[in-house]
Amino acid sequence: MNIVLIGYMASGKTSIGKKLANKLGYNFIDLDDLIEENENLSVTDVFKSKGEIYFRKQEHVYLNKVLNSKDNVVLSVGGGTPCYSNNMNVIVNDDNVKSIYLKASITTLTEKLMRKKAKRPLIAHIETEDAMAEFIGKHLFERVQFYNQAEIQVSIDGKTKDDIVEDIILQLF
Numbered sequence: 631m632n633i634v635l636i637g638y639m640a641s642g643k644t645s646i647g648k649k650l651a652n653k654l655g656y657n658f659i660d661l662d663d664l665i666e667e668n669e670n671l672s673v674t675d676v677f678k679s680k681g682e683i684y685f686r687k688q689e690h691v692y693l694n695k696v697l698n699s700k701d702n703v704v705l706s707v708g709g710g711t712p713c714y715s716n717n718m719n720v721i722v723n724d725d726n727v728k729s730i731y732l733k734a735s736i737t738t739l740t741e742k743l744m745r746k747k748a749k750r751p752l753i754a755h756i757e758t759e760d761a762m763a764e765f766i767g768k769h770l771f772e773r774v775q776f777y778n779q780a781e782i783q784v785s786i787d788g789k790t791k792d793d794i795v796e797d798i799i800l801q802l803f
């Protein structure tokens with residue numbers, strides 16, 4: 631089985647994915663890292679030099695590559711991955727995949743992203759907390775229809791990473 635973690639930027643897909651993989655004895659792969667390694671560029675520089683459309687194509691290619699060639703992997707994908715190129719259908723129609731949506735409130739995401747926006751080209755320019763909350767609210771409204779297709783949903787608000795991992799394991803098995 632492969633496990634795919636989806637959710638908005640800063641919902642903890644990478645850190646929780648690593649812990650979950652560790653607990654299950656699975657390998658961990660982060661789709662952004664995989665693209666960065668293969669492009670030899672940071673996500674920000676891929677966006678800058680090759681554009682977002684190119685990045686979205688790479689997400690699609692590497693998502694399929696991982697799911698078609700690996701097993702017993704926890705894969706964390708980018709916040710936008712489920713929302714482009716039929717990727718959510720690829721994820722939910724793969725019988726070997728359990729998909730998990732790490733769900734966070736706009737308040738939680740705003741607070742986290744004000745601290746962690748620098749490496750995220752879609753939001754790095756947003757200066758105030760109010761503007762960030764407004765952006766996230768609209769963006770999430772467009773994206774939630776994709777995230778909600780995940781088989782399992784786990785809320786992260788106010789929980790420790792260990793609690794979130796426990797919640798996921800309870801729902802998985």
Ligand code: S3P
Nearest residue numbers: 638639640662708709710750751
């Ligand atoms: C994006 C999320 C990022 C990264 C890129 C675009 C998005 O990943 O793939 O900056 O469209 O939401 P994280 O969700 O890991 O921040």
